[in-house]
Amino acid sequence: MKLIKIKEGKAEILVPDPKSYEIDGKFDPSWAPVFYNPKMTLNRDLSVVVLSVLKPKKIVDALSASGIRGIRYFKEIEGVEKVIFNDLDKNAVELINKNIELNKVKGEVFNKDANALLHEIKADFIDIDPFGSPAPFLLSAFNAVVRGGYVAITSTDLSALVCSSKYSARRKYDIYCERLSFSRELGVRGLIGKAIREAAILEKAAIPIFSFYYDYYYRVFFKVEGGAKRADNLLSKLVYYYECPNCGYRERSEYYERIKCTKCGTLMRVYGPAWGGELYNTDLVSDVKNKLQSNFTYLPVYNHVTRLVSTVENEAMYTQPYYKLDFLSSRLKKNVPAKNKVISCLSDASNTHFDNVGIKTSKNVEEVIQCIKIN
Ligand SMILES: C[S@@+](CC[C@H](N)C(=O)[O-])C[C@H]1O[C@@H](n2cnc3c(N)ncnc32)[C@H](O)[C@@H]1O
Numbered sequence: 001m002k003l004i005k006i007k008e009g010k011a012e013i014l015v016p017d018p019k020s021y022e023i024d025g026k027f028d029p030s031w032a033p034v035f036y037n038p039k040m041t042l043n044r045d046l047s048v049v050v051l052s053v054l055k056p057k058k059i060v061d062a063l064s065a066s067g068i069r070g071i072r073y074f075k076e077i078e079g080v081e082k083v084i085f086n087d088l089d090k091n092a093v094e095l096i097n098k099n100i101e102l103n104k105v106k107g108e109v110f111n112k113d114a115n116a117l118l119h120e121i122k123a124d125f126i127d128i129d130p131f132g133s134p135a136p137f138l139l140s141a142f143n144a145v146v147r148g149g150y151v152a153i154t155s156t157d158l159s160a161l162v163c164s165s166k167y168s169a170r171r172k173y174d175i176y177c178e179r180l181s182f183s184r185e186l187g188v189r190g191l192i193g194k195a196i197r198e199a200a201i202l203e204k205a206a207i208p209i210f211s212f213y214y215d216y217y218y219r220v221f222f223k224v225e226g227g228a229k230r231a232d233n234l235l236s237k238l239v240y241y242y243e244c245p246n247c248g249y250r251e252r253s254e255y256y257e258r259i260k261c262t263k264c265g266t267l268m269r270v271y272g273p274a275w276g277g278e279l280y281n282t283d284l285v286s287d288v289k290n291k292l293q294s295n296f297t298y299l300p301v302y303n304h305v306t307r308l309v310s311t312v313e314n315e316a317m318y319t320q321p322y323y324k325l326d327f328l329s330s331r332l333k334k335n336v337p338a339k340n341k342v343i344s345c346l347s348d349a350s351n352t353h354f355d356n357v358g359i360k361t362s363k364n365v366e367e368v369i370q371c372i373k374i375n
Pocket residue numbers: 035036037040044062063064065066067068069086087088089092112113114115129130131
C-alpha cells in the first residue's frame with residue numbers, strides 16, 4: 001500500500017495515497033485499501049468537542065479504518081485513558097498499528113467483527129462509524145456501553161431514512177416510510193427511534209443528547225441509562241408523523257393508521273415510528289458552543305462547526321419538526337416569502353440546520369400559513 005502523511009486536528013497519520021487509487025483521474029475514498037474520507041472532518045471535529053464535554057475515559061472506536069477518529073479523541077480530549085481500535089480488515093489493522101505508534105496513543109487494536117468485539121468488552125464511550133447503516137451494530141454497541149456512558153452513531157444511508165426506498169427503511173429500521181415535506185428531520189428521528197428500541201431490548205434507555213444532519217449523513221450521541229422503566233418511558237415517546245400532501249396539515253399519533261386530512265379529506269402521508277422528543281440536551285449544546293470557542297479554534301473546519309452549532313443552539317428549544325416554506329407556499333400557489341419575514345411574523349421561530357428553506361417554531365401549521373400569506 002502506497003501511503004502519504006496527512007494532518008487532521010492534532011493527529012498526523014498515514015493514509016493510502018489517493019493518486020495510486022485514481023480511476024480515470026478521479027478518486028473515491030472507498031476505492032483505496034483503507035478508508036480515509038476528508039469530507040468527514042466536520043463529523044470528527046464536532047465529535048471531539050462533544051466528547052471533551054462528556055469526558056469519557058475508555059473509548060471504543062469499533063470501526064476504525066485508518067484509526068484517525070480514535071487517535072484524535074486520545075490526542076485532543078483531556079482525560080482519555082485508553083482507546084480500543086478495531087477493524088475487520090487486515091490492511092486497516094496494519095495501518096492503525098502504524099498510526100497509533102506514530103501518534104503515541106495508549107491503545108489496543110483488534111481485528112474482529114465489531115459485533116463480536118462489542119459482546120466481549122465494556123467502555124464508557126462507543127463510536128459506531130460504519131459504511132451506510134449503523135443498524136447492524138446498535139444492539140452490540142448498547143450492550144458494550146456501561147450504564148451512564150455514551151454511544152455515538154453515524155448513518156450515511158440517508159436514502160433509506162428519508163424514504164427514497166420505503167422497502168429499505170422497513171428492512172433496516174422497521175419504519176413505515178413515506179415522504180413528508182420535513183423528511184430530512186424525520187430521517188434522524190427514525191434512526192433515533194430504532195436505536196431506542198434496540199437499547200430497550202437490553203433494558204437500557206438511549207437518550208438522544210446531540211443530533212445533527214450534515215451534507216450526506218446523520219450523527220447522533222446518546223446517553224445510556226439503565227432500567228426497564230426508563231426504557232419504557234422513551235418508548236412511549238415514539239410516534240407516527242402525518243402530513244397532508246394537499247394542504248400541509250399535520251398530525252402525530254402513537255398509532256399507525258391510514259387517515260384522511262380533517263381539513264381537506266386527502267389521504268395523509270405517514271412516517272414512523274420515530275422519536276417524538278428532544279433531539280438535543282440544551283445544556284450540552286451550550287457547553288459545546290463554549291468549549292468550541294475556548295479550546296478548539298484550531299479545528300480544521302472550525303468555522304463550519306461553529307456555524308452548525310450556533311444554528312442548532314437556536315433551534316434546540318423547538319421539538320416539533322420544521323416547516324418547509326417552499327412546500328407550504330406552493331400549496332398556497334404563492335412565491336416563497338423571505339424566511340426572515342416569516343420568522344419575525346411568527347415571533348417565536350428560528351432557522352433550522354436541516355433545511356435552508358425550513359423554519360422551526362412552536363406555532364402550528366395554520367399560524368405558519370397565515371404568516372406566509374401576508375408576506
Ligand atoms: C466508514 S469506515 C470507518 C471510518 C473511520 N471511523 C473514520 O472516521 O475515518 C468503516 C470501516 O468499518 C470496517 N468494517 C466493515 N464492517 C465491519 C465489521 N462488521 N466489523 C468491523 N469492522 C468493519 C471497514 O473495513 C471500514 O474500515
